[in-house]
Structures are given as structure tokens and as C-alpha cells.
Amino acid sequence: xSESFVLIPPDFDPAQTLDCGQAFRWxxxxxxWHGVAMGxxxxxxxxxxxxxxxxxxxxxxxIWKDYFDLSADYSAxxxxxxxxxxxxxxxxxxxxxxxxLRQDPWEAICSFIISQNNNIPRIKGIxxxxxxxxxxxLPSGAHCFPKAELIAALSxxxxxxxxxxFRAKYIIAAAQMISGDEEFIPSIFSLPIEEAxxxxxxxxxxxxxxxxxxxxxxxxxxDCFPVDVWMKRAMEVLLPGRDPSEFGMDAGMxxxxxxxxxxxxxxxxxxxxxxxx
DNA sequence: GTCCAGGTTTTTA
DNA sequence: TAAAAACATGGA
Numbered sequence: 001x002s003e004s005f006v007l008i009p010p011d012f013d014p015a016q017t018l019d020c021g022q023a024f025r026w027x028x029x030x031x032x033w034h035g036v037a038m039g040x041x042x043x044x045x046x047x048x049x050x051x052x053x054x055x056x057x058x059x060x061x062x063i064w065k066d067y068f069d070l071s072a073d074y075s076a077x078x079x080x081x082x083x084x085x086x087x088x089x090x091x092x093x094x095x096x097x098x099x100x101l102r103q104d105p106w107e108a109i110c111s112f113i114i115s116q117n118n119n120i121p122r123i124k125g126i127x128x129x130x131x132x133x134x135x136x137x138l139p140s141g142a143h144c145f146p147k148a149e150l151i152a153a154l155s156x157x158x159x160x161x162x163x164x165x166f167r168a169k170y171i172i173a174a175a176q177m178i179s180g181d182e183e184f185i186p187s188i189f190s191l192p193i194e195e196a197x198x199x200x201x202x203x204x205x206x207x208x209x210x211x212x213x214x215x216x217x218x219x220x221x222x223d224c225f226p227v228d229v230w231m232k233r234a235m236e237v238l239l240p241g242r243d244p245s246e247f248g249m250d251a252g253m254x255x256x257x258x259x260x261x262x263x264x265x266x267x268x269x270x271x272x273x274x275x276x277x
Numbered sequence: 278g279t280c281c282a283g284g285t286t287t288t289t290a
Numbered sequence: 291t292a293a294a295a296a297c298a299t300g301g302a
Contacts, residue, residue, distance in 0.1 A: 021283060112283075119282035122300065165298025170285085207285045228283035259283075280302085288295070 005053045005060045011074035012051060013097020014044050020098055020260040022217050024111055024124045025131070025145070036131075038063050038104060039144050069099050069220070081254045084247060087238045088254060091261035098256055101217060105185050106178050107145045108218025109200070112210045113170045129162040130171075151175035170205025177203050189219055196221070222252035231255060233269050234262040 014033040018026035026035035032045045040063055043054040055064060065071065078096060082089035114130075115123050134146035134154075152175040159168040178184055188196045193215070200211040212226035225244035227235070235242065238258065247254045262268065 115282090116284040117282060117297080118284085118299085119301080122282075126299090163299060166285095166296090167298080205285065209284060213283070226283070229281095230283060263283095282299100282301095284297105286295105286297085288293105290291105290293080 003056050005055055005057055006047070006050050007053065007060075007070075008050050009070070011078075011097060012068060012070070012099055013095070014046070014051070016095040016097040016260065017068070017099045017101065020095070020256060021120060021263065022256065023101055023103060024120075024127045036138070036142050036144055037067055037107075039136075041138055041140060041142050066102055069102055072099075074099060077250060077253050081247070081250050081257065084254070085239060085242065088257065091257040094261050094264070095257060098260060100220065100222065100253060100256060102220050103217050104145065105188065105214070105218035106148045106175075109174050109178070109203075109206070109210075109214045110145075110151075110171055112213040112217070113174060113205050114164055114167055115213070116167065116205070116207075116210060118167075126162050126164045126167075130159075130164070133161060148175040148179040152179040167205065170203075173204045174206070188215070193221060193223060216252040216255070223249050225251040225255045230259055230262050234258050237269055238262070 014026075015028065018033055018035070019028070023035075023037075025037065026033055028034075032043055034043045035041070040055075040059060042064065045052050053060060053064060074096075078092045082092045110130075111123070111127060114126050118126075131143040131145055134150055135143035136147070137143055151172060154172060154175075156168040156172060159171065162168075164171065184199075188199060191199060196215060196219070197208070197211050200206050200214055201208070206214070209226055209228055212224040215221040216224040216226060225231075225247065227244070235244075244251050244255070
């Protein structure tokens, strides 16, 4: 029933973009990527040099073009980043199909609250249970990300089944802030970056790192450069002496290429405590 | 049993 | 003010 929309994107690889740690609800099955975002469901797959999106042209224009940031010139972005440092060139060439998604702000805030002191497989599991329990069900049986208004009315015990641990109260605090003040999200979009950061951090459970992730993935503030344990190691080993502020408006993009490159090359970080043989 | 995971808050010195 | 410890959970 839904049309199939084909586009030819030289700069969009679903595997690289959807599994590079910026979004947690996309899954691959026999080469087909499937997920729910912005209240809509989508499948996408490679067909030769093309990419097929299973959606109406209307939804493509209204939702997915924006979600996948398809109006931006990633060739130019990659060029600028590659010119900054040889290792950045390598990271960019390693996964040139990465794009920074424009995710729903509440979903990004909530997802990265869940990410704290946690690992990616478990983050995905918690978010999956969260959506199945509290998200609106679509005709296919898939679930939307839960509405903030609904979550704001819950207690931490209500979130027990999603096994989010001590993060439950933070999820609810964020939901209450967002649903209780309709100017909160718009203000984050419009405030200068330092103030936006501070405002996000007034929510209990959001510190500097979660705030930067929310700003980058949920508000497309590409001058944000979230630093987690991976990025800390990566900066020390791959870019010693460099400061993220040197990367300017491309910092967030650079961060994503470095993060993915580092995660795919753990052997570069022998000090890593998890390297147990 | 111990350590760690895309950190933050609370407690302690 | 700065450094530990605590926080839930589950896989290695």
C-alpha cells in the first residue's frame, strides 16, 4: 500500500548511520533496516548503488528527508573534516556514509539519559521495552516512542519492567520538564549553546555529556562534541593535544566519525581495561 | 566474585 | 573544591 521511494544517495549508508551509536531503535534483518521514528515506520534497503525507502513520497518530503538530514552536503562536510587532521581523514573515509540524524528532541534526551553508565546493547533493550510498554501501537504492531506527557504521570515503580535501574527517576524528571513547560524544547533550539546546555542540565540526571548528546542528536547543534569514555580515549590516543573547539561547527560531525572509527578499532586502545585476553 | 558500560548525583575528606 | 562512592542491571 505504501509506495516505494528510491533515492540515490552517495553519502548515506544505513548501516553506518543507523548503527553508529546515535540512535537505538533501528534494526537490520537480512540487509533491510527497519525502525520507527517521528511516529512513523520505515524500511530501507540497498539496491545496487541505490537506496530504497518504503514510504510515500509525501512522508519522504514531510519526515524522512529532514530526519536523515538529506538537504545537507555531507561531501563538503567530510572534506572540511578530512582536511583538519590525517586521522580525521582516515575516520571519515572509513565510514563516509554516516549522517547525523535529526531525531525527536524528547527521544534524544530520554535515550541519552538511559545511556549513562550503560552499554549499547542494554540501552537498546531498555528503550525497546520502554516503547513496547508505553508507546502507541501502530497497525503493524510496532510501537512509537512514548509521549512525554504520558511518562510524566508515571512513578519510578511504573518503569520497573523496563529495567532502567536508577535512571527511571531521571526519565520521569525529563518528561515532566518537557511536558510541563511547552517553551522548554523551543527554548533549547533558540538559546545560545552555553545557555542551552545549562538549561538542559537543570534536569536531574542530565550532565555535560548527556546534554551534548541531546543537543547534537535531538537539536542538531553540530558544534557540540559529546565526550564519553570512548571519545576521551580517542582524543588521547588519536588526536593528542587537539581540542574539539578547533573543529568549530563541524565538531559534532567529526565526533561521530571518530566515535564510530574508534569503536570499530578497539585494538588502537590497548590500555582499555576491557581488553582481556 | 569482579569489572565494566556513550555518566551523574551524593557523600566524604 | 575535589575526589570517592553509590547508583541498577546484566554480560563477560
